[in-house]
Amino acid sequence: MDSGAAQMSLPKIVLTQTVSEENKHIILSQNRFSDTPIVEGKLINYEVPKSFAVYGGLSTELVDSHVVSSTSASMIVTIVLEGRLTFGYDDLEFHLDGNKQPEAVLVNLTKAASFHRSIEKDNHLLKINLLFHSNWLLSRLGNLGSTSPFFALHLGHVKIPLTSTIKDLALAIIQCGQPQDFASKLKLESLALQMLEALYPHASLLGDRSPANESFSISPDRIEDVLNHIERHLKGTLTIDSIASHFSMSRSNLQRTFRQQAGVTINNYIRQRRLRNAKQNLEKGLCTITEAAYEAGYNHPANFTIAFKKTFGVPPTKVVKP
Template identity: 25%
Template sequence: MDPLMLKEDRMHGDPGYPASLYQMSYKAHQPMLELHWHEEFEFLMITQGTASMRVGVEDYEVKAGEAIFVNSGELHSGSILGEEDCSFLALVFHSNLVHSAVPDTIQQQYLLAIMEQRLRLPVHLRADSSEHQLLLSRIAELLRLHERCPPMYELSAKGLICLLLADLLRLGTEGQLGAPPSPPVKSYKVQRLKAVIEYIHTHYAQPIRLSDLAAVVSMNEAYFCRFFKEMTRTTPVDYINQYRLQHAAAMIRATDKKMTEIAMDVGFNNVSYFIEVFKRYFGCPPTAFKKLQHETAESGR
């Protein structure tokens, strides 16, 4: 999953089997999962440490052995909690994996209702909940299938996904089936936030003023700052810096450019400020980060 893209523009898997497994590990105090969304569903299980996962406008403390379900189009992000490193496994899959060739009851009554958020499903699956234990074991099995890829694993995986969606529906939609559809909570705010962040991702290498961002959603600057903080748990300036630093880190890993050039390329016009902010987010200056990345790559050979 590319953390540098808000709206992912990539295929997970292939048209014949539109699903991909991602294994990610992060050092404590380093940025983890930037705010983004994709059309696919996602099951994400923490395998080490504890993370604060934000899905939509809600925050969840997710411990090792616990999982979250991310609906199609749902904004989500994550950060590490505590002093321990954090790892997770995530299966990202398109609804086409469980669609029928022609519209049927499964597609019309359930899948579309989930994707359009007319039916609300649980997001956080907790280890201390007896209701969630079966789902967590099925998610773990689903992830293992995609790690090992035994013969005919696709058939087993598709069955498990259908079981998981049915279980989530039973837990989350009691009394909702047959009821008049209700609009997703704060959906208009989410759409406005997506527009702002898409602007940031398009213009991050250029100067970005608060007035520019506020104009995207027709707000005054003071109201916009409150809106952004409410929706993302961070300020616009901090979010812009984080996004620029993710690009800077990727360039440090992949190129031999000088730090001054990298700073300018990602939108910092003051190298001292770039180094200061980089150290704040990554726990070390960019030169030390580059050395660590090089040593890690060498040890992995």
Template identity: 25%
Template sequence: MKLIGQRKQAKESAQHRAKRVVMAKLIQNGHQEDRVSSDNRQQNETLLEGTFHYSQFRNGLIVQAGTFYEIAQADVLAKAGPCVCVTLLLSGCIGFGYEGQDHLLDATKGAKAMAVNLARECAFRRHIETSQTKIRKVNLLLRPEWFEKSHLQLPESVRQYLQTHLATWCWEPDSQQLAWCEEMLVAETIADPWVRELMLESRAQLIMLDLCRQLAACAPETFGCEAQSLLRVPDSLSGVVAYLESNLHHDIRLQEVATATAMSVSVLQRRFKQELGFTVLDYVRNRRLEKARELMRQENLSVCEAAYFCRYNHPSNFITAFKRKFGITPGECGIGSEPTTRTG
């Protein structure tokens, strides 16, 4: 099976490689032909190659399992949430992020697991790097209704976790959890579809039981620290922010944003300014600069490539905007192709 995405490549110089930004969607034509294909109308490019499984259950649980290789360089963007996203990585290394938060799971020396709570819809980014290392992972996505058990009250720390947007919980899977993951990764070998789905759901439930026990045993205030430093977006604007985050690499027009979020332009502008204290275009400009800084640090983008990502026509304008926001130029903080200024 193949994961296919459409790349939109920044202008490259001979010395620098640009990160490709892609939008992808799942197309299912039977288990032997499942793939993720771009929404764009240009030639597709294979990003991941291997075996993948996807199952959705009526109780708000989604199970994704895969064994694959990353064979291209790209950032895949999509919308996610509200849900708890649990990633169990048995081998390899993967990078991903939500809004202003980025994560790196490295299982080269042992399996790792992470649960991220998405209290509202937000932008999801998956960072793909060319690698010869096999990646084996299981994802569990649980919508809020999964945690609703009749009229029983949630443990306070679990309730606090579910109310904290982007709250994270990391752990190292034990031997029993790893055995459940191994069964899920080879689910396609079970001939009977009913038995296969029953096995997947039961193993996912057991993993979540272990996770909920961990959460219930910790202090409720554990989850607020990192999320407090992020932009607090009211529910009324969560869809707007998710749309903007998913389209940072495109030209963004207010009318398109308003149409996509069922508002008029005037209502959109007024609500955004009142609730967040700045305009829609200010938000887009700042997030592009922040993302460009991340890519320059992590992917060695040049100033020209970062300027292209931020939609600036000339690198000098990008450098001016970068310094206005961060107080220093890209060269002064040691990123990009601009020479570093030294004094003394």
């Protein structure tokens, strides 16, 4: 059996529960028949409601399996110091190997997404996850959040160089363990905010450097958002600059990736949609040819007639309802 088939045969776990047992925590898979241990170790599972959360620690994975769950709109950093971790959100997947060198990745979710993670028997993992809820984060970023490509892009992601500051903060968080009293909670929360302070430049700089900014592409979901935006504003003023500004993207990046995924330029798409709307209105007798021309963005009916005939093979007089 090949590795792909073997991976597909592994059980997928949807519900898990973390329980405490003496000096360790155990993550159990839950089903209606039994609760099976899948991970054990000294783990942190701490959340400041509607703000941020900290997960991770030192653990040993007990079985080969997959965990499937969901996560809310948030910015998430995953830092692997030891062991291997395969995980992802929706169709996005990462493979971090801390046995070779510590690795970290920062992911931005503008909406809820599915989360999946592989569990590998006898894998010893030292890692942390910090999750910063989008509403909490954006309330502090202000206008910076709406103008930065990273914070505006669903499934936006970047590998983070593990500086000594970030690595030391990760180790300090792990050493905190699960906080039990007010002082230890304050310490853990303080370290989480210091980590955010250390990570922010890596995300924010992506909005300031044009080469990095150009590397962002429109995901399939993002294309749907752009198409919906165009549809809502067909009767108004639509320009590439206004659309790019609305989605916090550069003009050139929007043009290039829209054409790659939609198969046409944005201007051609807008023109075709307006012409098709005009054709439908003429067929239903809802407007005159002159009115249809203006609604389609043509100041001169003659130019509208030329474009209409080029698109549909007949002049607009042929489709007007008698």
